[in-house]
Amino acid sequence: MINTGWIRHILVGLDVSQMSTAVLHTAVRLSAFLKADITGLFVEDINLIRLAELPFSSEVRYLTAGTRPLHPEQIQQVLHSHATWLRYEFGQTANERAVKWDFRVARGFVSQELLAAAHQSDLLVIGRLSSHRGVHKRVGSTALTAVQQAATSVLVVSPEADFSHPVALLYDDSTAAAYALPIALSLAQLSKQLTVFIRAQDEQEAARIQHNLHTAVHDTVILCSYRRWLPDQNLAQLWAEQTPGIVVLGDGREGPATSFADQLLHAAPCPVLFIRPPVVSAHLHPA
Numbered sequence: 001m002i003n004t005g006w007i008r009h010i011l012v013g014l015d016v017s018q019m020s021t022a023v024l025h026t027a028v029r030l031s032a033f034l035k036a037d038i039t040g041l042f043v044e045d046i047n048l049i050r051l052a053e054l055p056f057s058s059e060v061r062y063l064t065a066g067t068r069p070l071h072p073e074q075i076q077q078v079l080h081s082h083a084t085w086l087r088y089e090f091g092q093t094a095n096e097r098a099v100k101w102d103f104r105v106a107r108g109f110v111s112q113e114l115l116a117a118a119h120q121s122d123l124l125v126i127g128r129l130s131s132h133r134g135v136h137k138r139v140g141s142t143a144l145t146a147v148q149q150a151a152t153s154v155l156v157v158s159p160e161a162d163f164s165h166p167v168a169l170l171y172d173d174s175t176a177a178a179y180a181l182p183i184a185l186s187l188a189q190l191s192k193q194l195t196v197f198i199r200a201q202d203e204q205e206a207a208r209i210q211h212n213l214h215t216a217v218h219d220t221v222i223l224c225s226y227r228r229w230l231p232d233q234n235l236a237q238l239w240a241e242q243t244p245g246i247v248v249l250g251d252g253r254e255g256p257a258t259s260f261a262d263q264l265l266h267a268a269p270c271p272v273l274f275i276r277p278p279v280v281s282a283h284l285h286p287a
Contacts, residue, residue: 004182006278007153010038011121013114013142014090016082019127022160024086024093026271027125029163030155032097033186040090041117044079044107051075111145118150122278128158128265139265147261147274157271165245165270166193168238170229173200173209176250180275181216184248187273188222191245197229197238235267248273 012027014020024040031038052072087103094101106113118124128143143156169184171177188194196213200206210226217224229238239247247264251274265272 004034004186006179007034007122007183008036009121010034010036010123010125011114011117011152012038012040012090013110013124013126013146014040014042014086015110015127017127017129019129019158020086021089023125023127023157024090026155026157026161028093028097028099029161030123030125030187031094031099033163033189034183036122037100038094039101039117039121040086040103041114042083042086042103042105043110043113044076044083044105045110046108048075048079049107111142114142114146115149115151118146118152121152123153123155124150125155125157128156128271139262143265144262147265153273153275155271155273156265159270161271162245163187163190165243166191166195168244168247169194169196170238170247170249171196171198171209171213172250173205173212174250174252176252176275176277178250179277180248180250180273181213183273183275185217185220185222187246187248192222194222194224195242195244196224196226198226199229199231201231235264238267239269243269246271246273248275250275250277252276 010027010031012023014023027038030036049072052070052075083105090103091101104117106117114124114126124146126143126146127140129138129140146154147156167184167188169180171181184194194217196210198206198209198213200209206228213224213226227238247268247270249264249272261274
C-alpha cells in the first residue's frame, strides 16, 4: 500500500470569517495525523484596498445605518490587526499539538495568491462557505476554484472535522484512489472506522474491488465496511445512515467535473478531502 509520507507540507488559507477557526483546527489536527509541517497564509484582499481608494467609498455603520468616509489606511490597519490575531491563534494551536509551523501574509487576489502558494505545498486547506452575508450555505468561489485549479490535494472545510466519527472514502479503483486509501486509514486512527463507498459498473467489479481492498487493509486495526456507490446515486444518500467526520476521495490531476465537485461539497455534512497523486516537481521532497 502507498504510504502517506508524500504529504510533508500543508498550506492553510485563512481569512477574517468565522470559518477560519474550523479551518485552522482541522488543518492542525490533520498535520499531526500525517506528521506534516504547516504554513498559514493570510491574503490581504487587494479588491478591498482598491475599493477604499475610490473617492465615493464609505462605511455603513451596522447599528445606526449612518455612513462615514472609508480610507485605504483604515482597511490596511484592519487587515494588519486580523493578520496579527490569526498568527497568534495559528501558532498557539499548532504548538499545542507539537506541529512545526510558520505564517505568511500576502497581498493580491485571494484565489491567485492561494493557488500560487499551493505550488510549494502538498495539500491546500481552505474553508468551504462563501463569506458573503445571506448566502452562508453557498459554496464559496475560492473553494471551487481551488478544487478545480490547485496543483495539489485540497481539503475543503465546513464544519470542523470530527475525527471521532467514521471516515468516508469514495473509492473507484483509480490511481488517485490508491493514494486516497492510506490517507483515509490515517485519519481513521481515532474512530477506528472506515466506510468505503465503492464505485463500480456492476456487482462483479464491485466484488473484485472489495476483495482487493480487504486484502490491503486486513492487517490494520481499522474496522472497514463496504457499500456500493452507484453512478447516478444522490450523494447525500451515501451518508444518510451515519454522518462521517470527513469524506476522502481521489480525483486525479485534472480535477473533478465542476458539477460533481459542487454537488459533493453541497451534499457532504463534513469536510471533503480531494486527494491528487503527487507529481515530480520542485515542491516535492526527495524520498
